[in-house]
Amino acid sequence: MIWTLVALAAAPFVGSFIGLLTLRLPAGRPWIASRSACDGCGRRLGPPDLVPIASFLVLRGRCRTCRAPIPPRYPMLEAGCLAIAAWSALAQSGPLVLATAALGWGLLTAAVIDAENLWLPDVVTLPLGVAGWAVTVGLGVAPPFEPLIGAAVGYGVLALVGLSYKALRGRQGLGGGDPFLLGAIGAWVGWQSLPTVLLWSCGVGLAAAAAIGLIRRRIDTTQPLPFGTFLAVGGWLTWLLGPLPGLS
Structure with a gap:
């Protein structure tokens, strides 16, 4: 069960990173060791803003400072990665x-x-x-x-x-x-x-x-x-x- 729990726990955070990567990499923006920030006001995001899925729901999809909309790709990819982890747990066992x-x-x-x-x-x-x-x-x-x-x-x-x-x-x-x-x-x-x-x-x-x-x-x-x-x-x-x- 430990492998399943690790995969499920990591999945939403991986999805959040994928959301950032798929936006910044094609745009040529830094993505390694770069702090997340609101694209509207530029405010650096803190831990309350970065809880996968939950932050999007609590903030109703908007930045807490400038109320700019948060791209829905983030919760969608977080949920997608969670689904992939669940599918993997059903299909495999152990480290696989x-x-x-x-x-x-x-x-x-x-x-x-x-x-x-x-x-x-x-x-x-x-x-x-x-x-x-x-x-x-x-x-x-x-x-x-x-x-x-x-x-x-x-x-x-x-x-x-x-x-x-x-x-x-x-x-x-x-x-x-x-x-x-x-x-x-x-x-x-x-x-x-x-x-x-x-x-x-x-x-x-x-x-x-x-x-x-x-x-x-x-x-x-x-x-x-x-x-x-x-x-x-x-x-x-x-x-x-x-x-x-x-x-x-």
Whole structure:
């Protein structure tokens, strides 16, 4: 139970940090060792302002000083991280509970940044891959070289697809961060499970494109989609459910 309690206790605070990171990182603002402050009045936030979820509810979503609205992304991401921790506890046991939650939090960070900015920063994808090697090897899930092979195959497959598309169409078809994200996922799930990751990702991507088409009442084939967001979903489902039959 200790691993479950740690994951559940840490989840809202991780979600708060993800909310800050996903805003500041794309904007080029400092996020390491930087104090949280109200974007409206600039007041540094104290402990009563930073209790995940509870502070937002008590303050009714507004700064206690200037009454500027607090971005709802914070409680949403805090609740999302809590849900990821609970899902991890239901799906795993022992240290894998916290490891699975950490994977989910990392994938959530990548998914949000890519969905909002069509960008996957190396500072998110590369540590996620290193963590995949450390977790799978450290917990005896995989031998030492298997995560490295998974990372190399994951990166290589999408890098080759991107180069081929550019050679055939004369324009970029994949973001430069997508191969790094699939490589990071490969370090977690292994190269044998990468076809399942891609199948889930493409399925989610097609569903998202169809939903957007229905809302806009037309299909725009030139509209870029955040494939990294779909990869994050595919990686999460593959880690939890394993490879689909016939794809490993």
